[in-house]
Amino acid sequence: MIDIQNQPDFRKIPIDKVGIKELKYPVKVRDKSKGLQSTVAKISMFVDLPHQLKGTHMSRFVEMLHQFRQQVSLESLTNILEDMKETLGAESSHIEIDFPYFINKKAPVSGTPGLMDYSCTIIGSSDRNNNTDIILKVAVPVTSVCPCSKEISEYGAHNQRGQVLVSARFKKFIWIEDIVDIVEKSASCELYSVLKREDEKYVTESAYDKPMFVEDLVREVASELIADNNITWFAVSAENFESIHNHSAYAYIEKGQI
Numbered sequence: 001m002i003d004i005q006n007q008p009d010f011r012k013i014p015i016d017k018v019g020i021k022e023l024k025y026p027v028k029v030r031d032k033s034k035g036l037q038s039t040v041a042k043i044s045m046f047v048d049l050p051h052q053l054k055g056t057h058m059s060r061f062v063e064m065l066h067q068f069r070q071q072v073s074l075e076s077l078t079n080i081l082e083d084m085k086e087t088l089g090a091e092s093s094h095i096e097i098d099f100p101y102f103i104n105k106k107a108p109v110s111g112t113p114g115l116m117d118y119s120c121t122i123i124g125s126s127d128r129n130n131n132t133d134i135i136l137k138v139a140v141p142v143t144s145v146c147p148c149s150k151e152i153s154e155y156g157a158h159n160q161r162g163q164v165l166v167s168a169r170f171k172k173f174i175w176i177e178d179i180v181d182i183v184e185k186s187a188s189c190e191l192y193s194v195l196k197r198e199d200e201k202y203v204t205e206s207a208y209d210k211p212m213f214v215e216d217l218v219r220e221v222a223s224e225l226i227a228d229n230n231i232t233w234f235a236v237s238a239e240n241f242e243s244i245h246n247h248s249a250y251a252y253i254e255k256g257q258i
Contacts, residue, residue: 012051017094019046020061027099029120032177041099047090060087077134081126091128096121101138101176107192107199108206114193120176137167138179142187143203144240147211159188159207162214162240164221169233169256186220188212214238218251225255232256 022042031037045061064087068080077095084093100117107114121137142162150157164183168174184190189207192199212220218238225234233256240249 008052008054014051015049017046018049018056019094020044020058022098023062023065025065027097029099029101030173030175032175033104037102039099039101041097043098044094044096045084046094047084047088048092049090056088056090077122077124078126078132081124081132082130085126092126094123094125096123103177103180105192107195109198109202110196112194112196112199116191116193118176118180133169135167135169136174136176136179137165138176138183140164140166140180140183141191142183142217143189143191143207144214144217145188145207145211147213147216149244150208150211157208157211158244160240160243161191162187162217162238164217165237165239166221166225167235168225168231170230171232172230174230182224183221186212186224187217214240214249214251218253222253222255 021044023044025041025043026038027041027043028036028038043065045065047056049056061084064080064083067083068076080095081093084095085091098119098121101120102115102117105114105116106112118141119139123135123137124132126132140163142164143159144162145157145159164187166179166183168179188210189203192203195203217240218236221236221238222234225231225236233254235252235254237250237252242249
C-alpha cells in the first residue's frame, strides 16, 4: 500500500509540532505511599516534521504510548521522548500528560478519611541535540483569609478558596505529594473532601488565625522552593477567587535557570 505520509511536499515549510492532542488513556503514576496509582490522563504527543515530508504517522503515537502505559513517570519520560523521535524520524519531540492525582486525607479533628484530587501535568520535550527538558505542574486548592478584612472588621473576616499552581524543573525525581505539602502548609488553611462539625470549626478558626494576602501566599511557597536544592527553576502563581469582589486576586513568582 502507498504510504501517503511519506510522499514529498513541495511547499518547503517545516512544521514545528504535529501529532495527537488530548487522547484519554489509562496510566499509572508513582505514588509516595502506595508505590503506583492508576489514573486516566489526557495525553498530547508531538514531533517536528521536515519541510520535504507530507505528513507524520499518527497511529504510531498511540502504539508508542501503549508500550509505556504500565508506568508513565518522570523517569520514563526521557525514554518516551527519544522513542518518539526515533520511530517517527523526527529531530524534536514533545509530550504533555494531564491527570488527576488523588491523595488520601483525614479530616483534622475527627480523622474521617476522604480523597482529595489535584490537577497535575507532566511536560517533556527533547530537541535535536537530545537535550531533555521536563517540568512538573501541580495545582493545589487552598483557603485564604484576608488580613485587611480581619484588621478593619469589628467581627469576622472574609475568606475565599484559591488555587496555587507550581511548575518546577529539578535535578532528580520529585514527589507530587511534596509539592502539595509545601503549598498547603503555606496557605491560611488546606482543603479537605470530608469535614464533620468539629473539623469545620477547626478549619474556620485555623484559617482566621493565619490570614494571608495572595502576595503572602505566593512568597511563602516560593521561599520553600528556593530552599530546595533539588529544584533548579520554578514558577508559582496564586489566585484567590474573591468572595466580596467580582474579580480574582493574583500573584506570580519565577526563579532559577530555564
